[in-house]
Amino acid sequence: MRNYDLSPLYRATVGFDRLADMMDRALTTDGAQPSYPPYNIEKVGENDYRISVAVAGFNEAELSVDVKDGSLIIAARKEDSDEGKTYLHRGIATRAFERRFTLADHVKVTGATHADGMLHIDLVREVPEALKPRRIEIASGNSTAIEAEANEAEAKETETA
Numbered sequence: 001m002r003n004y005d006l007s008p009l010y011r012a013t014v015g016f017d018r019l020a021d022m023m024d025r026a027l028t029t030d031g032a033q034p035s036y037p038p039y040n041i042e043k044v045g046e047n048d049y050r051i052s053v054a055v056a057g058f059n060e061a062e063l064s065v066d067v068k069d070g071s072l073i074i075a076a077r078k079e080d081s082d083e084g085k086t087y088l089h090r091g092i093a094t095r096a097f098e099r100r101f102t103l104a105d106h107v108k109v110t111g112a113t114h115a116d117g118m119l120h121i122d123l124v125r126e127v128p129e130a131l132k133p134r135r136i137e138i139a140s141g142n143s144t145a146i147e148a149e150a151n152e153a154e155a156k157e158t159e160t161a
Contacts, residue, residue: 036097037076047125051101056117057094065112065121072101072109074119106131 039053051072055063058076066073078094103109106128112121 036093036095037099039099047127049107049123049125051121051123053099053119053121054117055114055119057092060114063114063119065109065119067103067109070103072103072121072123074099074101074121 037054039051042050042052044050053074055076058078062076062078064073064075066075075096075098077096103123104125107123107125110122110124112119114120
């Protein structure tokens with residue numbers, strides 16, 4: 001596998017460090033993504049998402065869901081309670097795991113539920129009003145009339161404040 005040096009991207013971009021970090025992580029992994037535990041990501045609404053993780057054999061006390069530095073971290077650690085048990089076949093995997101998901105901008109975790117061996121994590125994308133697209137009206141006429149209207153509006157704002 002080739003290694004790519006992305007340090008020039010860090011120097012040439014301001015505010016895009018997260019994008020460069022994601023590219024760096026994607027290129028430095030050896031291609032072997034962990035497959036345990038299996039999970040689904042579904043879109044349940046316009047801005048609502050759900051991550052469902054199969055965690056059979058784990059209870060709520062053995063699971064942890066954390067949000068840290070723009071990442072959702074799901075981890076589990078099973079306490080050894082196999083003392084005195086003899087298995088003829090052991091097919092239910094209860095090994096410890098940690099699964100990380102990088103959250104997009106403005107995505108927040110709203111809750112987590114555990115039922116029937118599935119861990120469901122609900123996410124919502126909340127884009128601030130300032131970042132939503134808006135339509136700007138185009139005024140006809142000369143620019144002095146527009147400047148006068150702007151000055152009147154500014155004067156009204158200072159009077160009310």
